[in-house]
Amino acid sequence: MILAKLAYKSLLNRRASVFLTLFTIAISVMLLLSIERVRVDAKSSFSNTISGTDLIVGARTGDIQLLLASVFRIGHTNNGVSWQSYEYITNQRGVKWSIPISLGDSHKGQAVLGTTLDYFEHYRFAKKQNLSFNQGHPFLNINEVVLGSSVANKLGYKLGDHIVISHGMGNTSFHHHDDNPFKVVGILNPTGTPVDKTLHIPLAAIDLIHARASTKNDEHDEHDEHDEHDEHDEHDDLIGHPKQITAFLMGFKSPLYTLQIRRNINQYKQEALLGIMPTVTLKELWQMLAIVEKTLQLFSAIVVLVSLLGMLTTLLANLSQRRRELAILRSVGARPWQLFTLISIESLLTTLLGCLVGCALFYLVMYLGAGYLQSHAGISVNIAMLSYYELTLIGVIMVAGFIIGLVPATRAYFYSLSDGMSIKT
Amino acid sequence: MISLKNVTFKWHKNDKKPTLRIAELAVEKGERIFLYGPSGSGKSTLLALLTGINTATSGDVYILNQCLNTQSNTKRDAFRADHIGTIFQNFNLLPYLTPIENVILGCQFSKVRQSQALKHATTLHKEAERLLNALGLIEQYHHKNVAQLSIGQQQRVAAARAFIGNPELIIADEPTSALDANNRESFITLLFEQALHLNSTLIFVSHDESLKPLFDRSIDLTHLQEQI
Numbered sequence A: 001m002i003l004a005k006l007a008y009k010s011l012l013n014r015r016a017s018v019f020l021t022l023f024t025i026a027i028s029v030m031l032l033l034s035i036e037r038v039r040v041d042a043k044s045s046f047s048n049t050i051s052g053t054d055l056i057v058g059a060r061t062g063d064i065q066l067l068l069a070s071v072f073r074i075g076h077t078n079n080g081v082s083w084q085s086y087e088y089i090t091n092q093r094g095v096k097w098s099i100p101i102s103l104g105d106s107h108k109g110q111a112v113l114g115t116t117l118d119y120f121e122h123y124r125f126a127k128k129q130n131l132s133f134n135q136g137h138p139f140l141n142i143n144e145v146v147l148g149s150s151v152a153n154k155l156g157y158k159l160g161d162h163i164v165i166s167h168g169m170g171n172t173s174f175h176h177h178d179d180n181p182f183k184v185v186g187i188l189n190p191t192g193t194p195v196d197k198t199l200h201i202p203l204a205a206i207d208l209i210h211a212r213a214s215t216k217n218d219e220h221d222e223h224d225e226h227d228e229h230d231e232h233d234e235h236d237d238l239i240g241h242p243k244q245i246t247a248f249l250m251g252f253k254s255p256l257y258t259l260q261i262r263r264n265i266n267q268y269k270q271e272a273l274l275g276i277m278p279t280v281t282l283k284e285l286w287q288m289l290a291i292v293e294k295t296l297q298l299f300s301a302i303v304v305l306v307s308l309l310g311m312l313t314t315l316l317a318n319l320s321q322r323r324r325e326l327a328i329l330r331s332v333g334a335r336p337w338q339l340f341t342l343i344s345i346e347s348l349l350t351t352l353l354g355c356l357v358g359c360a361l362f363y364l365v366m367y368l369g370a371g372y373l374q375s376h377a378g379i380s381v382n383i384a385m386l387s388y389y390e391l392t393l394i395g396v397i398m399v400a401g402f403i404i405g406l407v408p409a410t411r412a413y414f415y416s417l418s419d420g421m422s423i424k425t
Numbered sequence B: 001m002i003s004l005k006n007v008t009f010k011w012h013k014n015d016k017k018p019t020l021r022i023a024e025l026a027v028e029k030g031e032r033i034f035l036y037g038p039s040g041s042g043k044s045t046l047l048a049l050l051t052g053i054n055t056a057t058s059g060d061v062y063i064l065n066q067c068l069n070t071q072s073n074t075k076r077d078a079f080r081a082d083h084i085g086t087i088f089q090n091f092n093l094l095p096y097l098t099p100i101e102n103v104i105l106g107c108q109f110s111k112v113r114q115s116q117a118l119k120h121a122t123t124l125h126k127e128a129e130r131l132l133n134a135l136g137l138i139e140q141y142h143h144k145n146v147a148q149l150s151i152g153q154q155q156r157v158a159a160a161r162a163f164i165g166n167p168e169l170i171i172a173d174e175p176t177s178a179l180d181a182n183n184r185e186s187f188i189t190l191l192f193e194q195a196l197h198l199n200s201t202l203i204f205v206s207h208d209e210s211l212k213p214l215f216d217r218s219i220d221l222t223h224l225q226e227q228i
Helices: A002-013 A015-047 A063-072 A083-090 A118-122 A149-155 A203-218 A221-234 A255-266 A278-321 A323-331 A336-376 A388-419 B043-050 B073-083 B099-105 B111-120 B124-134 B151-163 B181-198 B209-214 B221-226
Strands: A055-059 A095-107 A110-115 A133-136 A144-147 A182-188 A198-202 A247-252 A273-276 B002-009 B020-027 B032-036 B058-063 B084-087 B169-173 B201-206 B217-220
Touching: A002 A015, A002 A336, A015 A278, A015 A336, A015 A388, A055 A063, A055 A255, A055 A278, A063 A095, A063 A247, A063 A273, A063 A278, A083 A095, A083 A247, A083 A255, A095 A118, A095 A203, A110 A118, A110 A149, A110 A203, A144 A149, A149 A182, A198 A203, A247 A255, A255 A273, A273 A278, A278 A323, A278 A336, A278 A388, A323 A336, A323 A388, A336 A388, B002 B043, B020 B043, B020 B221, B032 B043, B032 B209, B043 B058, B043 B169, B043 B201, B073 B084, B073 B111, B084 B151, B099 B124, B099 B151, B111 B124, B124 B151, B124 B181, B151 B169, B151 B181, B169 B181, B181 B201, B181 B209, B201 B209, B217 B221
Parallel strands: A110 A198, A144 A182, B032 B201, B032 B217, B084 B169, B169 B201
Antiparallel strands: A055 A247, A055 A273, A095 A110, A095 A247, A133 A182, A144 A198, B002 B020, B002 B058
């Protein structure tokens, strides 16, 4: 008890250098926790993006490129899949469901996805969760749109709003006086995946946009008439007559079909196609990113190590200044082991406080940075209690701090033996 | 109380001449001894033997009927903490504690002294206050920073720390060397008062022979060493 009190008073007496040590430890704990939290959350947001889909099929390209384009809306596929091939493949035995998707357009920087009603029924993310509606319902007409949650939030759209969707990936709309805008009929619940940043429209509407764009550019009357004619026909048909789609997702009745049909797709003669299993490709992609992950981990480990070494340096430097203090304690009856304990308590106290301050800083950083990470990196950071893993990390730092504290403590023990009570001023 | 017989002490085993040779030294309980000698006469060495910091190379050192040279380091540490109060030349107060806390420190590493202190007062804090008052440090200084006290005041704190818990033996190692003549005598008078009150034996070490008449008995260390 007296030792704890002495340790506390002595630390208070040297508060400037103690504060610096404490601060280095706090910073390193904060860094370590932040990096680990972002890493773990990035990994889970990443692997939660898509689930329940057995196969993604697109034009032949790299596995990862197809995954990035079809699921993450990053980059483009150079070619599409012809509608004939889509129909042929999805009519094979064992196919449970399929979702055609058509990408490449945007609305104010948000991706526009043309699809069918199957999307709302069969698309799964995270732990096989369905898409669910916060408000409204799926599109029923060709000029209706369903918004991902962050599209609605960011752009401030409500049910019943009319919005204009343009052709191309640009941020600006080329068509200012579009006579046929889309009506918002549904807003999805947040998923933490790229779905949130997507506007969903019927597949047929994609053709409509493209047709209109070419009309305006070509200025051919003939085309115009033809298109208007089409429009009337397709109004109740959400699929229309697409020539091409970007890719399609498939689910099978049994995993056996997955491999068989994938082989067929990859050897399909009519068109160069590629079928990927998203879970496998997600893993590959994550492994590519693993070097980044490892580097981050390495850095945070080094930061912790440096701060602990800094603490050791400070403790040892302080110790030679405190030789007299220790000798005084010895002269009033403290035993060498008590001085050993005193120094250990001090370093433990410093590490403990450092860790606590570090945790506080960590939550501050997470609180301030969560919005940025969500909007710029798509990582939904979880500002929850410390996980078991994070507590273990803190535990490791505490133990390391304690072990490091044993070095000066041992020196203090031997000082006190050799110095005895003779004190040099 | 204290009894030394044929004691020699060498710093190193191979030293030809011992640093200290004492044929006989005996001190009775309650005596106030003035131990003097020029520097280098072995005062510090003798004190180190009396307090059990070092053990005699040959001969026996008995304090309170306990033979110090056969005890283990740990036991000697405990013995010193329990039975000996020391006032150092430079007081050795901890700068980050208040005078009261410094005084209490004297009995915090010894259960014996703690229970002794609690016989005089209900709390250690009160006993420390009582001692500081008795030694002439008025209350307004009790909770100040030790570093803000004058030399004389620091010395009173150091003395109170030595006396708390009523140790049988008080050793004062040149505690007055920093004081002027007037303060020296008044301080020694205060020491005597406390020693008498607590029935402690006092060994006062100094090279200043002018203080000699104040004490019951004086021992010239140079002379003591030559007796062999």
